[in-house]
Structures are given as structure tokens and as C-alpha cells.
Amino acid sequence: MNGSCFEDANLLNVCRxxxxxQGIVRHIxxxxxxxREGNIVFTNGAFCEIVGTDxxxxxxxxxxxxxxxxxxxxxxxxxxxxLYTPELPNRIEFxxxxxxxxxTVEMKLTVIDCGGAPAILAAITDITERRRxxxxxxxxxxxxxxxxxxxxxxxxxxxxxxxxxLAINPAAEALYGIxxxxxxxxxxxxxxxxxxxxxxxxxxxxxxxxxxxxxxMQYRIxxxxxxxxxxxxxxxxxxxxxxxxxRIDHVIRDITDQKxxxxxxxxxxxxxxxxxxxxxxxxxxxxxxxxxxxxxDAGVQMLGFASREEALAAxxxxxxxxxxxRAGLLAxxxxxxxxxxxxxxxxxxxxxxxEVAITARAKTDDSGYLVSYEGIVHNITQAxxxxxxxxxxxxxxxxxxxxxxxxxxxxxxxxxILEEIESLxxxxxxxxxxxxxxxxxxxxxxxxxxxxxxxxxxxxxxxVTKAFNSAFLTYREEAYLDRAxxxxxxxxxxxxxxxxxxxxxxxxxGGGS
Numbered sequence: 215m216n217g218s219c220f221e222d223a224n225l226l227n228v229c230r231x232x233x234x235x236q237g238i239v240r241h242i243x244x245x246x247x248x249x250r251e252g253n254i255v256f257t258n259g260a261f262c263e264i265v266g267t268d269x270x271x272x273x274x275x276x277x278x279x280x281x282x283x284x285x286x287x288x289x290x291x292x293x294x295x296x297l298y299t300p301e302l303p304n305r306i307e308f309x310x311x312x313x314x315x316x317x318t319v320e321m322k323l324t325v326i327d328c329g330g331a332p333a334i335l336a337a338i339t340d341i342t343e344r345r346r347x348x349x350x351x352x353x354x355x356x357x358x359x360x361x362x363x364x365x366x367x368x369x370x371x372x373x374x375x376x377x378x379x380l381a382i383n384p385a386a387e388a389l390y391g392i393x394x395x396x397x398x399x400x401x402x403x404x405x406x407x408x409x410x411x412x413x414x415x416x417x418x419x420x421x422x423x424x425x426x427x428x429x430x431m432q433y434r435i436x437x438x439x440x441x442x443x444x445x446x447x448x449x450x451x452x453x454x455x456x457x458x459x460x461r462i463d464h465v466i467r468d469i470t471d472q473k474x475x476x477x478x479x480x481x482x483x484x485x486x487x488x489x490x491x492x493x494x495x496x497x498x499x500x501x502x503x504x505x506x507x508x509x510x511d512a513g514v515q516m517l518g519f520a521s522r523e524e525a526l527a528a529x530x531x532x533x534x535x536x537x538x539x540r541a542g543l544l545a546x547x548x549x550x551x552x553x554x555x556x557x558x559x560x561x562x563x564x565x566x567x568x569e570v571a572i573t574a575r576a577k578t579d580d581s582g583y584l585v586s587y588e589g590i591v592h593n594i595t596q597a598x599x600x601x602x603x604x605x606x607x608x609x610x611x612x613x614x615x616x617x618x619x620x621x622x623x624x625x626x627x628x629x630x631i632l633e634e635i636e637s638l639x640x641x642x643x644x645x646x647x648x649x650x651x652x653x654x655x656x657x658x659x660x661x662x663x664x665x666x667x668x669x670x671x672x673x674x675x676x677x678v679t680k681a682f683n684s685a686f687l688t689y690r691e692e693a694y695l696d697r698a699x700x701x702x703x704x705x706x707x708x709x710x711x712x713x714x715x716x717x718x719x720x721x722x723x724g725g726g727s
Contacts, residue, residue, distance in 0.1 A: 245319075245338030249293060250328055252276050264319065264340050266312040282309045282316055289321075296323050297332050307341070318345040368466040370397075370404065374451070377403065377420055380461055389445070389468055391438035404464075409434035409442065419449070423462050427451040432469065444473040496570075496591035499577075502584050504531035516593060518563030535559040535567060547576050547587065557594070568595040614679045621675050628668040635661055 239246045245261025247254055253276050262268055265280055278290045285308035296302050304323050309316045322337045362369050362383040368390075371380040382397045390407050408416045412433040419431050430448045437443060446467045453460055490497045496513030500506055509525045517533060519525040534540040539558040546553045552575040560568050574589025635658055 245340075247277070247334075247336040247338060248326070248328055249277055249334040249336060250331060252278060252290060252293060255328065255333070261338055264312070264317055264338060265310055266314075280310050282311050285309055293323065293334050296334065297325055307345075315342075318342045366468070368464070370464050370466065371452075372404075372420075372462045372464065374424055374460050374462050377405065377462075379403065389437070389443070389466065390435070404466075407435040407437065409436055416447075419447070420462070423449050423451050424460075432473075443468055443470045445469060493590070495593075497589075498530065498591065499586050499588045500530050501586055504529045506530065507586055513591065516562075516591070517560075533560045533562070535561045543572060543574070544587075547574060548584075551576055560591075568593055569598050570594060617675055617679050621672060621679070624668055624672055624675075628665050628672070631661060631665055 239258045242258070243260055245264045246256070246258045247261060248256035253274055254272050255274070257269065257272050262272065265272070277293070278286050281289050289306065289308050292302065292306050296304070305320060306323070307318065307320050309318050318341050320339045320341045322339075324335050326333050326335045365383060365385055366388075368383065368385045370382040370386065372378065373380055379397050382394065384394050386392075386397055387394050405413065405417065405420075415431070416433050419429060423429060428448075428450055430446065432444060432446050435443050435445055446469045448465045448467075450463045451460060452463050490508075490510050493510065494512050496516045497510045498506065498513050499508040506526045506528055509522065511522070514522050514525050517525065517528075519528070531537070531540060536559060543553055543556050543558060546556070552573075554573050555571045556573075557569060557571055560570050562568060571592045571594045572589055573592075574587055576584055577586045577588055579585050639658065
């Protein structure tokens with residue numbers, strides 16, 4: 215029944231056959247029109263429903279009056295040109311005015327003979343909903359394409375048979391370093407960029423998608439500039455039920471920076487763990503309340519625990535000899551974020567008191583919330599004792615020097631007195647009267663006794679300086695009690711009152727009688 219122009223109209227004879235064409239036309243869902251010189255000479259009920267009016271309002275009315283003004287000239291011109299130009303498309307879309315909402319219709323045209331004159335037989339299909347759906351689908355498609363174009367991840371669809379590229383977004387240019395058109399042209403396959411050492415695993419990963427339907431893996435690629443990059447590849451098997459055609463969609467993300475950061479973090483953690491376990495000082499991590507989260511072997515040994523498990527069940531707060539020192543240390547950490555070489559005193563499990571230097575910091579999460587305290591504890595008990603001993607030895611050395619200086623004055627004074635007595639004794643014996651000679655002998659005896667006292671003092675002071683030299687002026691690091699100096703005096707001098715009493719049997723140091 216189809217004719218393309220008026221010359222072929224003899225092939226169509228409207229309403230001449232025995233078939234009830236009018237009944238068929240009356241019951242179909244598409245609107246049917248016969249236009250002659252642009253006016254409606256026949257229509258069916260379906261078209262009346264499309265335009266929202268009845269037969270009486272349509273018969274003899276120009277079709278152009280029903281078309282919206284924007285499409286009116288185009289539709290009228292197309293209907294006229296179709297009568298004489300077979301090459302024109304036989305379909306045209308336009309909008310018809312109707313109450314409430316304009317209708318978008320598709321009109322299929324064919325040329326017929328109607329009463330000996332050329333006319334247009336038109337089938338009108340209301341495509342308003344279809345057009346709305348198509349526009350919405352196009353909007354969604356445009357939005358998805360915009361998202362895909364803006365993504366930094368590569369989104370690519372591959373054929374499940376040969377893994378050829380069906381579609382790929384522009385992010386591939388940055389990742390692989392070649393223009394997108396090179397992928398679309400099929401000249402480059404993704405497998406060409408995979409690192410040779412990873413290529414077999416990636417090929418197995420691609421081939422397994424038909425069975426697994428989903429998978430992910432990390433592997434290396436080499437871009438066109440020779441740079442090795444790490445990527446994370448997520449693959450999904452997609453079924454297109456309308457055509458029963460399958461494809462594999464991949465989302466490929468460049469994780470080079472994350473991979474390098476994770477590797478650096480891993481190396482840092484390994485170094486930290488090596489230091490944590492290798493240091494001879496106590497390394498620890500505790501909760502804000504003081505419960506142990508971690509402690510190294512040196513800390514277990516320092517505090518006197520039998521095992522690491524026992525230490526992890528303990529609280530560091532219990533080892534402070536003075537809890538006010540802990541409060542001051544935590545206050546400094548919370549204010550400054552860290553503390554360095556803070557001296558506190560610990561009381562170990564065996565009861566011993568030790569002095570330690572703590573270097574610690576506060577560890578917080580991304581929100582700034584306090585998570586834990588981490589620190590190093592160095593036992594400085596021996597170092598502090600050695601420092602006190604050095605101070606004591608220096609004081610002892612200064613005292614010995616002071617004593618030796620005055621000791622030399624005493625020795626010189628004694629020698630001078632004895633020389634004077636010896637030189638005067640002969641003169642006094644020959645020149646002094648007999649009455650005064652006895653007095654002179656008494657004076658000489660007293661002077662000799664005084665010199666013996668000087669000799670005794672010299673002997674004891676010499677013993678004291680030797681004892682100090684022996685005890686304090688050596689290079690050995692030894693612990694000394696607070697009464698060390700008094701003990702040396704007592705052991706060398708005995709009763710201090712004896713220094714004032716000359717011994718009766720001690721010979722004269724200067725050789726006098």
C-alpha cells in the first residue's frame with residue numbers, strides 16, 4: 215500500500231476493496247490523517263484523542279493550525295515537498311497544541327491518490343512520554359559522561375573475548391601517557407602497558423572474570439615516558455540482556471603515591487620496631503590512664519616484670535615514687551606536646567628506688583583527641599651517683615690542697631722553732647745567771663713539748679690527706695655515703711681531743727730533748 219509520490223498513487227486505492235479499512239483505522243492506537251492541500255479530510259478517533267478535540271472540530275481544518283508556532287512552517291513545507299520529492303524522509307517529529315500540555319508526535323507520511331488528486335496519508339504516533347524518557351535518558355547519559363570525563367580513575371570497557379577496548383574515558387591519557395584516540399582506534403591494548411613481571415598474573419586476572427564476575431588486584435604498569443606506576447584494578451562482568459552481549463568494565467586507579475607512602479610507612483614502622491626492641495632503654499606506650507599498650511624487653515627487665523604479658527596488665531602510674539612528679543610530667547606533655555629528659559623517681563617491683571629521665575610525647579588522632587603517651591625511660595641512677603661522687607671528690611681534692619698548704623706552714627714553723635732553741639741553748643747555758651738558767655730550761659722544755667704537738671698534728675693531718683687521696687682522687691666510679699668525710703676523719707684522727715694532748719712517749723720530731 216505504500217507509495218512514495220503522486221506518480222505512484224495508482225498503486226493505492228482508498229476504500230475501494232472489500233476489506234473494512236475504515237474499521238481497522240478506527241480501532242488502531244495511532245492517529246490516521248488524510249491531508250489534501252494541507253487540510254484534514256479524514257481522521258480517526260485516535261488522532262482526536264491525541265489533539266484533545268472531536269471530529270467536527272478537525273474535519274476541513276488545516277493541520278498547521280494544530281501545530282505549535284515553532285514547528286508550523288517546517289511541517290507545512292515538509293508535507294508539500296513530500297508530494298514531489300521522493301528522497302525526503304518519510305518521518306518528521308513536531309509538537310501539537312492541546313489542552314494542558316503540548317503533545318510531541320511522530321508523523322509517518324506517504325503519498326496517495328484521493329479522489330484523483332495527490333494527498334498525504336499520515337500515521338501520527340504520540341511520542342510525548344517516549345520523548346520525555348529519551349530526553350531524561352540523554353540527560354542521564356550526558357551526566358554520566360561528564361562524571362566519567364571528570365574522573366581521575368580510568369574507566370574502560372573490554373571485550374570478554376580478546377580484551378579489546380570498547381570504550382575508555384579521558385583519564386587514560388594521564389595514566390598511560392598516550393592520546394585517548396589511540397585507544398579508541400584499537401591500536402593500543404592495556405596489556406601492552408603492564409609490567410613484564412606482572413603480565414602473566416594480570417592476564418590470568420582478566421581471563422578469570424568470566425567465571426568470577428568480579429575481582430580486583432594491584433599491579434605495575436609502565437607509561438610511555440618509562441615511569442613505573444602502581445594501579446588498583448577493579449573488574450566487573452556486565453550482561454546486556456537485550457542483546458545478550460557481555461563486556462568487562464574496569465576501574466583502574468593510580469595508587470603510586472599511596473603505594474610509595476605505605477611502603478615508606480612500613481619501612482618507618484620496621485625501623486621504629488627495630489629501635490623499640492633494640493634500645494637498652496625502656497620504650498613504652500601507655501593509655502592516658504597509664505595502662506601499658508606496649509613495652510620493650512628492656513622495660514620489662516628494668517621494672518622487674520617476669521614477662522611482657524605481666525607488664526601489659528600493669529599500670530605505669532604504680533611505679534612513680536611520688537605521684538606529684540607524674541602529674542607535673544603529664545601537665546608539661548599536655549601543654550607542650552612533649553617532654554625531654556624529665557627526671558623522676560621510680561620504685562621498682564623489688565622495692566629499689568631508681569632515678570630515671572623520661573622523654574615522651576602525646577599521640578593524638580586526626581581529630582586531635584589524645585590516644586596515648588609514648589616515651590623512652592633512661593635509668594640515670596648510676597649517672598647521678600657518679601656525678602655526686604665527682605662533686606665530692608672535687609671538694610675533697612680542694613680540702614686536701616688547703617690542708618697541705620697549711621701543713622707546710624706548720625712544718626716550717628716547727629723546724630724554725632727547733633733551730634732557734636738549739637742555737638740559743640749554748641749561749642743561755644754560758645751567759646745566763648744560775649737562777650735564770652733554770653727558768654730558761656723550763657721554757658725550752660715547753661717549746662719542745664709544743665713542737666712535739668706540731669709533729670703529732672702533722673702526722674695526723676698527713677694521714678687525713680692520704681686517706682682523702684686514696685678514697686676520692688682516683689678514677690674509679692664508686693658510691694660514697696653522706697658521712698664518708700667524717701668517717702675518714704674518725705678513722706685517721708681518732709678522738710679529736712687527742713690532738714691537743716701531746717703523747718708522753720712520742721720522740722721529738724725535730725730531734726730535741
